[in-house]
Amino acid sequence: MQPLIEAVHEEFVPYLGEGKVADYIPELAKADPRNLGIAVATVDGRVYSTGDDAEPFTIQSISKVFALTLALGKVGDDLWRRVGREPSGTPFDSIIQLEHEHGIPRNPFINAGALVVSDILLSGYQPRETIGQILEFVRFIANDETIAIDPVVARSETEHGYRNRALANFMLGFGNIEHAVDLVLGVYFHQCAIAMDCRQLAKAGLFLATGGRVTHRDTGVVSTLRARRINALMLTCGQYDGSGDFAFRVGLPSKSGVSGGLLAIVPGIASVAVWSPALNKQGNSLVGTLVLERLAERAGWSIF
Numbered sequence: 001m002q003p004l005i006e007a008v009h010e011e012f013v014p015y016l017g018e019g020k021v022a023d024y025i026p027e028l029a030k031a032d033p034r035n036l037g038i039a040v041a042t043v044d045g046r047v048y049s050t051g052d053d054a055e056p057f058t059i060q061s062i063s064k065v066f067a068l069t070l071a072l073g074k075v076g077d078d079l080w081r082r083v084g085r086e087p088s089g090t091p092f093d094s095i096i097q098l099e100h101e102h103g104i105p106r107n108p109f110i111n112a113g114a115l116v117v118s119d120i121l122l123s124g125y126q127p128r129e130t131i132g133q134i135l136e137f138v139r140f141i142a143n144d145e146t147i148a149i150d151p152v153v154a155r156s157e158t159e160h161g162y163r164n165r166a167l168a169n170f171m172l173g174f175g176n177i178e179h180a181v182d183l184v185l186g187v188y189f190h191q192c193a194i195a196m197d198c199r200q201l202a203k204a205g206l207f208l209a210t211g212g213r214v215t216h217r218d219t220g221v222v223s224t225l226r227a228r229r230i231n232a233l234m235l236t237c238g239q240y241d242g243s244g245d246f247a248f249r250v251g252l253p254s255k256s257g258v259s260g261g262l263l264a265i266v267p268g269i270a271s272v273a274v275w276s277p278a279l280n281k282q283g284n285s286l287v288g289t290l291v292l293e294r295l296a297e298r299a300g301w302s303i304f
Contacts, residue, residue: 001048005038008294009051012036012287019278019286022258027156031259031277036287039198041206042270045215053198057275058153060257062201063191064114066138069222069230071120079120082176083113085233092240092283093163095170103174107237109255112167115177118187122179131190138194142204143216147196154193161189198273205263205271231265242282249293251302256284264292266301
């Protein structure tokens with residue numbers, strides 16, 4: 001595995017710089033588009049990595065996977081009364097679909113869906129407690145107490161999150177947000193600002209490759225059925241309106257973030273994290289997607 005990921009890294013270094021770094025959050029615009037990190041955590045407890053694998057970045061929308069896991073643990077399938085399970089086919093921050101579908105987001109991985117998940121996690125707690133629960137969960141599954149929230153990025157998101165504020169207010173008008181909008185946004189912005197490197201992120205996603213078990217504690221986080229269903233949503237919805245093409249080319253459940261991170265799951269085998277900040281037109285890592293496609297091809301990984 002180590003020679004394989006090093007070879008794939010070397011192959012795509014010449015492509016670094018292509019694409020566009022997210023700039024609607026000013027702190028993200030400071031990222032170096034020539035960064036590329038790769039990490040693979042296998043179900044037998046090994047971790048292989050190369051490139052800028054130790055450089056922390058905020059995981060942004062990859063955090064939606066972990067928040068969804070917690071919300072399902074809290075309310076179970078009642079969550080699906082407020083959030084759909086279908087691909088959106090529209091940009092991740094689109095408001096158009098909400099108008100036609102009466103404030104019910106198409107899935108939990110677009111921004112509107114993630115805001116409803118944040119609202120669910122807030123029930124019975126203060127924002128600081130909810131943010132702490134999300135962070136502690138990520139630390140637990142990654143087996144790493146050093147993982148933290150980047151306060152500068154969280155502040156930048158809070159100051160410039162106009163479209164997310166609009167989405168939350170719009171859903172409030174339909175009765176699908178139950179708490180004060182600023183409290184919901186506070187939870188969401190801070191979960192997106194959780195900072196991790198590729199090795200930490202790969203380890204955090206490993207429970208979805210092991211049927212819901214955290215191997216370092218030999219304990220279950222979610223049932224095998226729930227892990228399978230989260231993977232299904234990652235496959236169909238995890239790359240926004242690029243999800244179909246990603247499934248066609250890579251064939252693995254995955255989730256992207258606008259900081260250039262990608263988390264992919266190889267059920268029964270491994271969890272893979274790739275980071276390259278420059279994005280394609282769908283808002284997913286351009287080089288990261290190419291790396292995952294080549295890695296899946298060379299390793300023979302696909303759920304199909």
